[in-house]
Amino acid sequence: MNIVFITSSPRRIELIRKLRLRFKIVKPVGEEDILVPNNPCLTAILRAKSKVRNYIIGENEVVVSADTIVSINDRILGKPRDRNEVIRFLEMLSGKTHEVITAIYVKTRNREYSECVRTKVVFKKLSRREIEFYVNTEEPLDKAGAYAIQGLASLFIRKIIGDYYNVIGFPVNRLYTILKSYFGVEIDDIIER
Secondary structure, eight states: OEEEEEOOOHHHHHHHHHTTBOEEEEOOSSOOOOOOTTOHHHHHHHHHHHHHTTOOOOTTEEEEEEEEEEEETTEEEOSOSSHHHHHHHHHHHTTSEEEEEEEEEEEOSSOEEEEEEEEEEEEOOOOHHHHHHHHHTOGGGGSGGGOOTTTGGGGGEEEEESOHHHHHTOOHHHHHHHHHHHHOOOHHHHBOO
16 A cells, blocks of 8 residues: 655655655645635645645555644634734734644545544743744744744743644644544554664
């Protein structure tokens, strides 16, 4: 069984390599920036599906994609367009709880499965100085919600409720459970020795 992960996310690719997962990595072609107002889960699922749309699935392949969205009060915070949007996002997240939602989409030639994994993240109240400092690191510029929990933003996180890896954008445990339960993939199918 060959597992193909369709992603261009440096964080997902790094985690796949770190965990020694035997996934072939393919960059998506023609993914869409879909937005379903007030429905972050459906938005993430449709975006994850769009990454797979142009891939021709082989006989013995399982194709996986994912899309992560940061949402506060059902408002979706995507990747910020510029420094001003980073500041606006961080001001919205400051002192509040938000949700990180990752859609996992798995497809073979004759089956498909999708679901959303949700994690709550509680930010501490940020000072203007902390926001300005973080913006100047440029770390938040290519991240959904304008922060990276595995980076300097870890200083701002009071707690998380749920899966840490989901906040990075790759809920490893849930993906393995889906692959095993719905697609018959076993542990030695996915781990390099």
